Amino acid sequence: MTVKEHILALLDSNKGEYFSGEEIAVQLSVTRSAVWKAIKSLQTDGYSIQAVTNKGYSMSPQTDILSASAISKYLDTQGQKLRVEVFKTLSSTNEAVKSLASNGEAEGKVILSEEQTAGRGRMGRKFFSPPGTGIYMSILLRPKLSATDSALLTTCAAVAVALSIESVSGKETQIKWVNDVFMEGKKVCGILTEASVSLENGWLDYAVLGIGINVALPSDGFPNDLTEIATTVISENNSYGDLRNRLVAEVLNNFMGYYEQLTDRLFLSEYRKRLISLGKPVTVIKNNEQLKATAIDIDNDCHLKVRYENGDEEYLSNGEG
Numbered sequence: 001m002t003v004k005e006h007i008l009a010l011l012d013s014n015k016g017e018y019f020s021g022e023e024i025a026v027q028l029s030v031t032r033s034a035v036w037k038a039i040k041s042l043q044t045d046g047y048s049i050q051a052v053t054n055k056g057y058s059m060s061p062q063t064d065i066l067s068a069s070a071i072s073k074y075l076d077t078q079g080q081k082l083r084v085e086v087f088k089t090l091s092s093t094n095e096a097v098k099s100l101a102s103n104g105e106a107e108g109k110v111i112l113s114e115e116q117t118a119g120r121g122r123m124g125r126k127f128f129s130p131p132g133t134g135i136y137m138s139i140l141l142r143p144k145l146s147a148t149d150s151a152l153l154t155t156c157a158a159v160a161v162a163l164s165i166e167s168v169s170g171k172e173t174q175i176k177w178v179n180d181v182f183m184e185g186k187k188v189c190g191i192l193t194e195a196s197v198s199l200e201n202g203w204l205d206y207a208v209l210g211i212g213i214n215v216a217l218p219s220d221g222f223p224n225d226l227t228e229i230a231t232t233v234i235s236e237n238n239s240y241g242d243l244r245n246r247l248v249a250e251v252l253n254n255f256m257g258y259y260e261q262l263t264d265r266l267f268l269s270e271y272r273k274r275l276i277s278l279g280k281p282v283t284v285i286k287n288n289e290q291l292k293a294t295a296i297d298i299d300n301d302c303h304l305k306v307r308y309e310n311g312d313e314e315y316l317s318n319g320e321g
């Protein structure tokens with residue numbers, strides 16, 4: 001860890017407490033000027049660190065900046081094995097993790113960014129990723145799964161997110177097939193899994209599980225095209241303290257819990273409970289033709305069973321309900 005990272009971890013895990021420059025310098029075996037430089041650099045990064053004469057430096061308890069050390073405080077034993085890294089800005093966390101994956105990075109790397117300049121959604125869409133108010137996170141997995149079973153990662157992640165949002169907000173969530181998490185009729189989280197399959201044996205080489213959660217409303221609000229369809233975990237932005245760090249850890253804890261025994265599908269009953277797509281009309285696009293159908297069931301692989309107007313039935317594996 002660098003001096004800056006050490007100081008961040010110290011202040012972050014003791015928010016509201018003061019540490020003198022001298023004290024920190026001795027603890028880290030560096031000069032006071034190195035401490036001062038690191039503090040300045042953290043302040044420039046946006047951390048709310050007060051410097052008070054005769055008392056020292058302290059981080060405000062209301063600071064809500066994502067940090068690996070703050071997240072780690074809430075991770076359970078299994079979560080502690082993950083290697084979490086937080087960036088200030090990235091084009092896309094999925095892109096960053098994919099590039100690590102193709103260079104041989106081991107399973108368990110997690111990358112978060114305070115903002116994404118080119119956040120990606122499903123079906124070639126963009127994912128709105130403004131700074132400071134969301135969670136944009138990608139997890140590198142190397143499961144022993146066939147390409148077909150890889151869909152389980154995404155559905156399992158949707159359940160992990162749903163449970164986590166419920167636990168930090170006390171509000172209900174729903175899941176819209178395949179994997180959008182909703183609150184009060186609007187989307188609060190989207191998930192994009194990008195996988196690479198080995199051509200030799202058809203097993204996954206790696207999967208990058210990308211999760212985007214709107215936690216609080218950005219000061220300029222949502223762009224016009226999202227106001228009617230998107231929502232946030234919390235409605236009051238005044239001070240949400242450590243909520244994002246806590247939520248990240250909850251999602252990782254919940255996800256890793258299920259991931260251990262993914263093919264046992266322990267998450268499926270929670271998925272079914274929250275699914276809002278059944279009984280609703282769906283438009284199926286086939287060969288550029290739009291077909292009207294009704295969603296009637298999901299199977300154990302979370303494939304959606306639909307019934308067309310002519311009575312024919314079919315299972316869909318991908319798309320939007």
Ligand code: BTN
Nearest residue numbers: 092094120121122190191210212
């Ligand atoms: C969707 O709703 O269409 C999926 C959105 C997925 C967004 C997340 S944010 C973190 C990760 N990085 C990306 O570029 N996309 C995913």
